Amino acid sequence: MSTLLVEGVTVRFGEVIAVNDVSLSVDVGVTGLIGPNGAGKTTLFDVISGLRRPSAGRVVLDDLDITARGPHQRSRLGVARTFQRLEVFGSLTVWENVVVALESRRRSSRLATGLLERVGIAEFASNQADTVPTGAARLLELARALATDPCLLLLDEPSSGLDRAETDAFGELLRELVGEGRSVVLVEHDMDLVMGYCDQVHVLNLGQLLTSGTPSEIRAHEGVREAYLG
Amino acid sequence: MTALLAYTIFGLVTGGAYAVVAGGLVLTYSTSKVFNVGHGAIGMVMAFLYWELAENRGLPQWLALLIVVGVCAPLFGLLIERFVMRRLAGAPIGITLVAGVGVLVGLIGVAQVIWPPQARPVRPFLDQLGVHIGQSFVSGHDLVTLVCAVLVAAGLYLLLNRTRTGLAMRACVDAPELAALYGTRPHRLSAMSWAIGSALAALGGILLTPVVQLDYVTMTLLVITAYTAALVGRLRSLPWTFVGALGLGLVQSYAVAYLPSSQFWISFRAAIPALLLFVVLLAMPQSPLRIGGVRGSRGVAVPTGVATGVGAGLFAGVVVVLALLVDSVVAGQLALALVFGIVLLSMVLLTGYGGVVSLGQFTFVGVGAVTVARLGSTSVFSLLLGALVAAAVGALIALIALRVSGLYLALATLGFAQLMDKLVLQSPIAFGVRGSLQVPRLVESASAQLLVAAGVFALVGAGVLAVRRGRLGRRMIAVKDSSAACATLGMNVRWIRVWVFSLSAAIAGLAGGLFAQLRETVAASDFQLFNNLPLLLFAVIAGVTSVSGAALGGLLLMLLPVLQSGFPALAGVAVVLLGVAAAGLARDPNGLVSWFFRAWSWRRA
Numbered sequence: 021m022s023t024l025l026v027e028g029v030t031v032r033f034g035e036v037i038a039v040n041d042v043s044l045s046v047d048v049g050v051t052g053l054i055g056p057n058g059a060g061k062t063t064l065f066d067v068i069s070g071l072r073r074p075s076a077g078r079v080v081l082d083d084l085d086i087t088a089r090g091p092h093q094r095s096r097l098g099v100a101r102t103f104q105r106l107e108v109f110g111s112l113t114v115w116e117n118v119v120v121a122l123e124s125r126r127r128s129s130r131l132a133t134g135l136l137e138r139v140g141i142a143e144f145a146s147n148q149a150d151t152v153p154t155g156a157a158r159l160l161e162l163a164r165a166l167a168t169d170p171c172l173l174l175l176d177e178p179s180s181g182l183d184r185a186e187t188d189a190f191g192e193l194l195r196e197l198v199g200e201g202r203s204v205v206l207v208e209h210d211m212d213l214v215m216g217y218c219d220q221v222h223v224l225n226l227g228q229l230l231t232s233g234t235p236s237e238i239r240a241h242e243g244v245r246e247a248y249l250g
Numbered sequence: 251m252t253a254l255l256a257y258t259i260f261g262l263v264t265g266g267a268y269a270v271v272a273g274g275l276v277l278t279y280s281t282s283k284v285f286n287v288g289h290g291a292i293g294m295v296m297a298f299l300y301w302e303l304a305e306n307r308g309l310p311q312w313l314a315l316l317i318v319v320g321v322c323a324p325l326f327g328l329l330i331e332r333f334v335m336r337r338l339a340g341a342p343i344g345i346t347l348v349a350g351v352g353v354l355v356g357l358i359g360v361a362q363v364i365w366p367p368q369a370r371p372v373r374p375f376l377d378q379l380g381v382h383i384g385q386s387f388v389s390g391h392d393l394v395t396l397v398c399a400v401l402v403a404a405g406l407y408l409l410l411n412r413t414r415t416g417l418a419m420r421a422c423v424d425a426p427e428l429a430a431l432y433g434t435r436p437h438r439l440s441a442m443s444w445a446i447g448s449a450l451a452a453l454g455g456i457l458l459t460p461v462v463q464l465d466y467v468t469m470t471l472l473v474i475t476a477y478t479a480a481l482v483g484r485l486r487s488l489p490w491t492f493v494g495a496l497g498l499g500l501v502q503s504y505a506v507a508y509l510p511s512s513q514f515w516i517s518f519r520a521a522i523p524a525l526l527l528f529v530v531l532l533a534m535p536q537s538p539l540r541i542g543g544v545r546g547s548r549g550v551a552v553p554t555g556v557a558t559g560v561g562a563g564l565f566a567g568v569v570v571v572l573a574l575l576v577d578s579v580v581a582g583q584l585a586l587a588l589v590f591g592i593v594l595l596s597m598v599l600l601t602g603y604g605g606v607v608s609l610g611q612f613t614f615v616g617v618g619a620v621t622v623a624r625l626g627s628t629s630v631f632s633l634l635l636g637a638l639v640a641a642a643v644g645a646l647i648a649l650i651a652l653r654v655s656g657l658y659l660a661l662a663t664l665g666f667a668q669l670m671d672k673l674v675l676q677s678p679i680a681f682g683v684r685g686s687l688q689v690p691r692l693v694e695s696a697s698a699q700l701l702v703a704a705g706v707f708a709l710v711g712a713g714v715l716a717v718r719r720g721r722l723g724r725r726m727i728a729v730k731d732s733s734a735a736c737a738t739l740g741m742n743v744r745w746i747r748v749w750v751f752s753l754s755a756a757i758a759g760l761a762g763g764l765f766a767q768l769r770e771t772v773a774a775s776d777f778q779l780f781n782n783l784p785l786l787l788f789a790v791i792a793g794v795t796s797v798s799g800a801a802l803g804g805l806l807l808m809l810l811p812v813l814q815s816g817f818p819a820l821a822g823v824a825v826v827l828l829g830v831a832a833a834g835l836a837r838d839p840n841g842l843v844s845w846f847f848r849a850w851s852w853r854r855a
Contacts, residue, residue: 070737092737092739094738121739124740
């Protein structure tokens with residue numbers, strides 16, 4: 021059984037079709053979502069997390085149709101995400117950012133320090149969140165998402181702003197999360213990360229699903245090379 | 251049938267004048283993204299100036315009109331753009347709103363100093379001319395108004411759609427940096443739109459003077475009608491703005507003609523623009539959760555529980571000493587300052603922490619005051635009941651206005667304040683139109699009043715700080731910084747907003763009860779819409795993010811009328827300075843008190 025099914029999702033902005041009849045499935049493991057800029061990746065994340073209503077199509081989580089549910093209801097069903105354009109709570113400290121997320125799910129605020137250590141930004145705990153480096157802010161969004169104990173984690177370009185060593189540590193963290201039985205969807209431009217850690221990759225181009233497959237199948241696919249990998 | 255025709259013509263004429271004003275508002279908003287709350291005040295001052303030239307100095311009407319609309323108003327628009335609004339481009343909505351309120355209050359101050367209150371009749375244009383259509387008479391002034399409206403509509407349309415400047419103006423809204431790269435000069439375009447916008451405000455104001463009297467507040471608030479029309483066009487579309495303005499003119503005209511003339515319906519008529527503002531806002535599509543960018547603001551450091559206790563203790567000591575030393579008049583005034591301080595505490599919660607700008611906070615004070623006054627006996631119990639009723643009203647308005655946020659929410663609170671004033675506070679169940687209510691005092695002597703007010707202020711202040719340190723405070727700030735992230739973390743953003751609104755309204759309602767029993771006589775005019783504007787202004791000037799800011803703001807609010815009665819001219823100057831200060835300080839929501847804090851920490855360092 022798939023964790024997440026996206027069925028025939030279409031998103032229109034006036035005349036422009038940002039996502040056109042996309043269907044895909046996500047299982048436990050790491051699923052890559054790649055494609056050139058403007059392919060509709062982030063829009064699809066917005067649809068899955070409930071921030072945007074699709075013009076057509078359904079979103080199904082663990083056999084439950086969640087298309088009509090609001091973002092906070094989806095969060096309670098186990099969907100969490102990070103943002104490509106950062107959405108940390110800039111007026112709060114890094115620690116408070118995680119505590120807000122824990123409290124919203126009625127979990128103990130004592131877990132916050134552990135979560136910050138897990139993603140590797142404990143040193144910033146008492147800094148105001150809009151003052152930390154971009155890489156740390158991305159990891160903060162990850163810690164905040166993990167604070168809701170999600171079964172489906174949507175990560176939007178998490179590695180931008182991380183150096184090589186940090187990216188490797190992040191990859192290992194991905195493996196751990198999958199080991200805990202979570203499904204992770206990764207929108208990423210770092211192909212080493214995508215090819216090294218994903219079990220399944222979906223390729224979007226101009227709002228349409230170009231192809232799906234394992235990393236090696238994607239690498240071999242003609243259309244993908246033309247559209248994206250070059 | 252002839253009556254219908256007459257009222258239709260009258261409605262179209264008034265609507266035409268509204269359209270001129272609203273067109274200017276849309277033009278400035280769509281090119282500078284600053285919503286000018288002071289738009290109506292510009293029209294007001296320019297109408298006074300026109301009176302000065304045409305009636306007082308005896309210039310020909312056309313020359314006066316030309317000087318005011320063609321020279322003075324555009325120059326004034328340029329000045330405002332250059333020295334106030336340009337610095338605010340891209341600033342959060344609360345800040346631009348406060349700058350506009352500063353301009354508004356400053357302009358009213360100017361008008362009061364230069365033109366002290368007296369009757370100022372203004373001759374209509376072309377009063378010897380006129381046309382009979384059937385049995386109804388269309389005066390020359392009406393014709394001039396209609397012609398002006400048509401010319402303005404056509405002119406704006408041509409400017410925006412048929413000229414390079416107009417194209418550049420429209421490009422600047424979407425991406426000023428990009429437009430600059432292609433050789434346009436966003437500042438120059440923005441300046442131009444402010445010049446034209448001010449000229450239109452002046453023209454509309456002058457055209458309306460024979461209909462409404464030349465009065466500071468009435469003319470300034472006439473702009474509510476212009477807001478409503480502009481909102482019909484979603485602040486972007488000029489054609490829809492004109493349709494909205496004409497529609498409003500017609501609705502008002504028909505209301506005069508066909509609604510019964512009992513007291514309630516007279517109040518209802520006055521409330522029509524606000525009611526329509528509300529309806530239009532509620533019909534707007536739901537604002538999507540904003541995504542993108544880190545938003546953070548640095549508040550003044552939040553004291554710990556121990557520090558709060560020590561601070562409250564010190565405060566209590568100072569107040570007790572004051573209560574022993576000062577005479578009863580000063581004690582009464584200090585008590586009033588602290589009551590205002592409590593109102594400002596409600597804004598610390600709502601605006602300072604929650605980031606919601608309310609232009610209707612004084613209305614909740616009125617609800618608390620009415621409740622206590624109607625109960626007829628003052629006790630701790632009735633004060634709490636007043637707070638509870640205000641909280642219920644606050645929750646109601648939050649639920650109704652949940653769909654909108656930012657600027658639209660602020661305008662909704664403005665509409666709400668006007669509605670409550672006309673339909674509830676002035677109704678027989680509350681104060682009555684010109685009525686007032688007697689309220690027995692909780693404690694008799696002025697020094698005891700001071701102690702009571704100080705006690706409540708300390709309690710509420712400590713409570714507000716406790717909220718800030720706790721779970722609800724973190725959530726409020728999180729919602730302010732990123733409501734989208736909050737939603738994806740499982741928070742029901744709407745309910746948090748309802749909580750914040752009703753908690754803040756409860757504090758304001760509590761202050762209202764205290765206010766009523768301190769004053770002993772309260773009337774609807776104590777809580778009218780206009781009182782909300784100085785409130786927001788002082789909140790921001792003194793500091794809307796801290797308890798000490800609320801105390802300072804309360805003191806300033808209390809001093810303003812004292813100054814006004816003692817030295818009217820000086821008070822006018824003070825109001826102008828306040829307006830300028832707000833516009834300047836608007837960038838720093840922590841206000842004056844944060845300067846003291848900074849000076850203090852610098853000394854210690």
